[in-house]
Amino acid sequence: xxxxxxxxxxxxxxxxxxxxxxxxxxxxxxxxxxxxxxxxxxxxxxxxxxxxxxxxxxxxxxxxxxxxxxxxxxxxxxxxxxxxxxxxxxxxxxxxxxxxxxxxxxxxxxxxxxxxxxxxxxxxxxxxxxxxxxxxxxxxxxxxxxxxxxxxxxxxxxxxxxxxxxxxxxxxxxxxxxxxxxxxxxxxxxxxxxxxxxxxxxxxxxxxxxxxxxxxxxxxxxxxxxxxxxxxxxxxxxxxxxxxxxxxxxxxxxxxxxxxxxxxxxxxxxxxxxxxxxxxxxxxxxxxxxxxxxxxxxxxxxxxxxxxxxxxxxxxxxxxxxxxxxxxxxxxxxxxxxxxxxxxxxxxxxxxxxxxxxxxxxxxxxxxxxxxxxxxxxxxxxxxxxxxxxxxxxxxxxxxxxxxxxxxxxxxxxxxxxxxxxxxxxxxxxxxxxxxxxxxxxxxxxxxxxxxxxxxxxxxxxxxxxxxxxxxxxxxxxxxxxxxxxxxxxxxxxxxxxxxxxxxxxxxxxxxxxxxxxxxxxxxxxxxxxxxxxxxxxxxxxxxxxxxxxxxxxxxxxxxxx
Amino acid sequence: xxxxxxxxxxxxxxxxxxxxxxxxxxxxxxxxxxxxxxxxxxxxxxxxxxxxxxxxxxxxxxxxxxxxxxxxxxxxxxxxxxxxxxxxxxxxxxxxxxxxxxxxxxxxxxxxxxxxxx
Numbered sequence: 001x002x003x004x005x006x007x008x009x010x011x012x013x014x015x016x017x018x019x020x021x022x023x024x025x026x027x028x029x030x031x032x033x034x035x036x037x038x039x040x041x042x043x044x045x046x047x048x049x050x051x052x053x054x055x056x057x058x059x060x061x062x063x064x065x066x067x068x069x070x071x072x073x074x075x076x077x078x079x080x081x082x083x084x085x086x087x088x089x090x091x092x093x094x095x096x097x098x099x100x101x102x103x104x105x106x107x108x109x110x111x112x113x114x115x116x117x118x119x120x121x122x123x124x125x126x127x128x129x130x131x132x133x134x135x136x137x138x139x140x141x142x143x144x145x146x147x148x149x150x151x152x153x154x155x156x157x158x159x160x161x162x163x164x165x166x167x168x169x170x171x172x173x174x175x176x177x178x179x180x181x182x183x184x185x186x187x188x189x190x191x192x193x194x195x196x197x198x199x200x201x202x203x204x205x206x207x208x209x210x211x212x213x214x215x216x217x218x219x220x221x222x223x224x225x226x227x228x229x230x231x232x233x234x235x236x237x238x239x240x241x242x243x244x245x246x247x248x249x250x251x252x253x254x255x256x257x258x259x260x261x262x263x264x265x266x267x268x269x270x271x272x273x274x275x276x277x278x279x280x281x282x283x284x285x286x287x288x289x290x291x292x293x294x295x296x297x298x299x300x301x302x303x304x305x306x307x308x309x310x311x312x313x314x315x316x317x318x319x320x321x322x323x324x325x326x327x328x329x330x331x332x333x334x335x336x337x338x339x340x341x342x343x344x345x346x347x348x349x350x351x352x353x354x355x356x357x358x359x360x361x362x363x364x365x366x367x368x369x370x371x372x373x374x375x376x377x378x379x380x381x382x383x384x385x386x387x388x389x390x391x392x393x394x395x396x397x398x399x400x401x402x403x404x405x406x407x408x409x410x411x412x413x414x415x416x417x418x419x420x421x422x423x424x425x426x427x428x429x430x431x432x433x434x435x436x437x438x439x440x441x442x443x444x445x446x447x448x449x450x451x452x453x454x455x456x457x458x459x460x461x462x463x464x465x466x467x468x469x470x471x472x473x474x475x476x477x478x479x480x481x482x483x484x485x486x487x488x489x490x491x492x493x494x495x496x497x498x499x500x501x502x503x504x505x506x507x508x509x510x511x512x513x514x515x516x517x518x519x520x521x522x523x524x525x526x527x528x529x530x531x532x533x534x535x536x537x538x539x540x541x542x543x544x545x546x547x548x549x550x551x552x553x554x555x556x557x558x559x560x561x562x
Numbered sequence: 563x564x565x566x567x568x569x570x571x572x573x574x575x576x577x578x579x580x581x582x583x584x585x586x587x588x589x590x591x592x593x594x595x596x597x598x599x600x601x602x603x604x605x606x607x608x609x610x611x612x613x614x615x616x617x618x619x620x621x622x623x624x625x626x627x628x629x630x631x632x633x634x635x636x637x638x639x640x641x642x643x644x645x646x647x648x649x650x651x652x653x654x655x656x657x658x659x660x661x662x663x664x665x666x667x668x669x670x671x672x673x674x675x676x677x678x679x680x
Contacts, residue, residue, distance in 0.1 A: 100639050107670035110605075110659035115596040115643040116628055116635045123632040145642070145658075 009191075009216045012060075012132070012168040015053025016046070018226070018235030023211060023219050027192055032159050032169040034189035036181045037196030042207060042228055043172040045081075046196065047134040048074065049232045050170055052083045054132045055093035062132035063124040063167075064096045065117075067140035071096040081232050095124040101144030108146060114154040118161055125165060133162060133169040142183050159188045180212065191215050197223075209235055227351045234351055247271065248397055252364075255294030256287070258468035259427075262444055262453035268425055269449065270363075271397040273390050275420065277404045278429030282440055283461055284403035285309070287427065288366045289318045289325060290466060291401050295364040296328035303362035304336045305353070308369055311336035322464045335360055350385055357396065364399045370419075371405040386419045424448045429459060432480055439481035442468060458484065589613075589621035589671070590650035596643045597629040601660045605644035608661035616673045648672075 011025035020026045027033045027050075037043050051062035066074055074096065075085040088094035097120055124130065138158075141151050162169045171189060173181030175197075180186045186193055193213040199206060208223040226235040251266040260267040268274055274291075276284045288304075295302040306314055314336070318325050328334035337356055339349070357365070370386070386402075393400045402423075420426060426445040431438045440459035444452045457468040458480050472479040472487050479487045593609055595602035606625065613621050628635045628643070638647065648655040648671050657670045667673075 097636060098639075099641050101641065105654075105656050107655065107657045107666055108659050109646075109657050109666045109670060110608075110662035111601055112642045112644060112659040113599075113601060114641055115599070116594065116640040116645065117642075119596070119628045119632045120635045120641070123635070141641075 011217070013053075013058060014050050015057045016049055016233050016235065018224070019209070019233075022209075022224060022235060023214065024217060027168055027170070028214070028217070029168050030163065030166045031191040032162050032171055032189050033192040033194065034171050034173055034181070034185055035194045035196060036173040036175055036185070038175040038198065041175075041196040041198045042226075042233065043196055044069070044074070044136050045078070045228060046233055047136050047170045047172055048078050048083070048085075049081075051094060051132055051134055052078075052085075052088065052232075055088050060131035060168075061093045061128040062095075062134065063121065063128065063130040064094065064134045064136065065121060065124070066096060066098045066136050067101065068137055070098045070100075081230065083232075092128050095128045095130065097121075097124055099140075101140055103144045103146075106144065112147075112150065114141075114151070114158070117154075118158065121162075122165070125167060131167055133165075133167045134172075135169065136172045137174060138171055139173055139181065139183050139185065155185070155188050186213075196226075229351055229355075234354075246397070252298070252399060253294045254287075255290030255292075255297075256466050256468065258457065259287075259442075259466075262455070262457065262468075263425070263447055264450035264452055266450075268399060270399055271394055272399060272424035272448070273393070273422060274399070274401040274425040274427065275404060275423040276401065276427045276429065277406050279406050279431060282429035282431055283459060283466065284405075284429060285314065285368050286318070286321060286323075286461060286466055287429070288368050288401055288403055289314070289323050291364065292325060292334055292366055293323055293328070295399075296325075296331070296333040299333070300363040301332075301361060302328075302334050302364040302366065303356060303360055304334060304366045304368065306336055306338040306368055309338075311338050314368075320463075321461055321466075335362070350389060353389060354392065357393075357398065362398060364401065365393060367400070367402045369405050370402040383419055387422060390419075390422050434480070435483050437481050439484075441471070441480060586620065587651045589617050589648065590624075591621060591671075592624045592626060592638070592647045592649060594626050594628055594635070594638065594640045594643060594645040594647075597627060599643070602627075602644050604660040604662065605646070608664070608667070609646060612661070612664060612667055612671075612673075616668070646670075 009031075010029040011023070011027065012029040013020050013026040014023075035043050035046055048064065051064055054060035054062050064074070069077070071085070071089075078085060085094060085096065089096060099117065099120070121133065125133065138155065141155075142148060145151055159169075159171075171185060173183070173185040175195075176182040176184070180193060180195060190213075192211070192215065195210045195212050197208045197210070199208060207226050207228070209226045210223045211219045211221065224235050226233055248270040250270040251268065252270050253260050253267040254263065276287050278284050292302045292304055304311070304314075309317075315325055315329075325334060329336070335356075337352075339352070353365075390400065402419075423446075425447040428443055428445050430441045430443075432441055433439075440461075441456050442459040443456045444454075446452075456471055456478075458471045460467040460469060472484040591609070591613070593606065595606060609623065613623060626634050626638075628640065634640075638645075642658040644658070644660060646657040646661060646667075648657070651672070655670050655672070657667060661667050
């Protein structure tokens with residue numbers, strides 16, 4: 001495997017953000033590359049950046065042969081990108097030569113060749129010791145000169161000559177109707193062909209770059225969106241090459257203690273992606289704000305991308321539930337960026353986010369709501385957008401919390417953009433309409449890599465923020481809100497009455513016992529009396545007997561008869 | 563029947579006459595060549611011939627070999643070889659090619675306008 005890699009063509013890093021990644025190391029070194037595209041697709045800028053990066057970052061001076069614009073025009077055009085061509089020219093890192101061809105001024109009087117171009121190029125290359133050459137746009141020759149066969153022969157010679165000079169060259173060409181370039185330049189440049197295109201879909205314009213051909217090298221063959229922004233071109237590979245982010249076992253609080261408990265007691269994983277879905281008015285933003293607060297409380301930075309509400313409005317609303325986010329803004333821990341998604345295409349937005357992250361270095365990112373993003377692109381584009389964004393965030397170990405509005409009437413547990421599979425933790429906030437009221441419920445649909453609670457919690461927005469309360473589950477029913485409260489009251493009442501009944505019964509029984517005991521006492525007294533009577537009767541009887549016997553004796557004595 | 567040769571000779575005569583009578587302008591010409599390539603040599607030969615014929619003693623020709631003076635190609639914005647630049651009289655004219663098409667050269671140098679005479 002390694003051997004084949006070594007055998008690959010030597011490459012020349014362009015320094016253009018993302019392009020070297022797609023091409024696996026840049027353009028073919030020492031060979032010409034054709035860049036074709038329609039007018040305004042960024043060909044010239046692309047070439048100029050190639051030269052500027054070469055001169056400033058790779059120590060490779062360059063020559064720019066411009067057929068359309070003068071050196072002054074070119075310099076002016078790229079000043080806004082922070083490139084000072086004049087300085088580069090002064091430092092002998094760049095040579096700009098403007099070849100001006102006006103067909104009205106020129107008379108062709110016989111056979112000729114373009115030897116002077118070669119001489120000029122060679123002279124410029126020698127002057128700065130150039131390793132890079134740009135010819136922009138050589139097709140102008142065809143418009144200025146009528147003898148196409150001479151030009152074709154000379155171009156073939158030119159490209160051969162460029163190769164022999166060992167310079168990495170870019171030749172730009174205007175897009176043709178049925179071919180890559182109007183004049184079929186692709187015939188002459190066989191090593192690498194890059195196509196630039198600008199397309200407008202649903203009123204949003206996106207630039208695309210595609211590597212049509214790269215001889216002797218593997219390359220990404222997709223259309224890659226690219227942007228022209230403040231610092232030049234940036235090409236965004238649709239997905240990062242592999243899923244080999246370093247994962248963190250670090251856990252961070254969601255800002256809602258009870259939710260942390262539900263999430264295995266420790267909250268979210270750092271660097272994970274969290275999705276909060278729910279219908280309108282279910283409190284998604286509040287969950288996000290809690291997370292922002294928790295991030296700032298740890299002393300970490302949080303970037304809040306508000307795509308729907310103005311930051312001031314969010315601040316005010318959060319203050320009403322006791323979340324003072326303003327203090328964190330002052331401490332530069334929290335930053336709001338509010339841009340209507342329709343203001344840019346998805347690509348532009350992605351780069352904006354990249355730039356904000358680069359600049360602000362947040363540890364957490366909140367996008368509220370992500371559903372708004374899908375306005376500026378179709379579902380497939382949106383999914384690709386989020387995939388790339390989340391890939392990027394994961395590689396930077398930034399925790400991202402996205403809220404998503406579930407439109408009414410769609411099946412729950414399905415996101416609009418179909419990004420649920422990208423999410424590590426998915427919280428669903430749902431409203432339940434019963435007995436003339438709506439109650440919020442929160443549950444964890446999934447949370448990768450942790451033993452999360454399967455319980456549904458009732459979600460209350462109080463002056464102190466979010467409170468999660470157990471819902472009533474029992475007797476085969478499931479109640480929330482006032483119904484839950486009513487049920488609770490009912491139960492309390494029932495409990496009380498049961499208690500009262502018990503007390504009553506107890507008292508009844510007690511009094512009955514008392515009565516019985518009294519009866520027992522009475523009977524005992526009676527018994528005792530009877531015993532006493534009996535005793536006295538027995539005694540009396542005995543006495544009587546004694547007396548009788550005594551009397552008998554007396555009688556006997558008195559009678560003395562016998 | 564008109565004798566063609568005579569006719570042509572007539573034209574040329576009248577042309578020369580016209581030129582000699584009216585055109586007293588001084589020509590400053592500059593020819594860019596690349597060493598001794600066939601085109602360069604041919605151009606030089608063609609130009610010398612035309613000049614001698616039409617601009618005798620009222621022209622100045624500078625021949626620049628860009629092989630020897632590569633830096634000279636840039637200020638003159640030379641891309642094709644050979645290139646002839648008519649610097650004077652105004653307007654500035656640029657002719658490329660080996661100057662084998664005499665008519666075009668004459669028109670280009672504003673020596674005469676063929677159409678007026680044909």
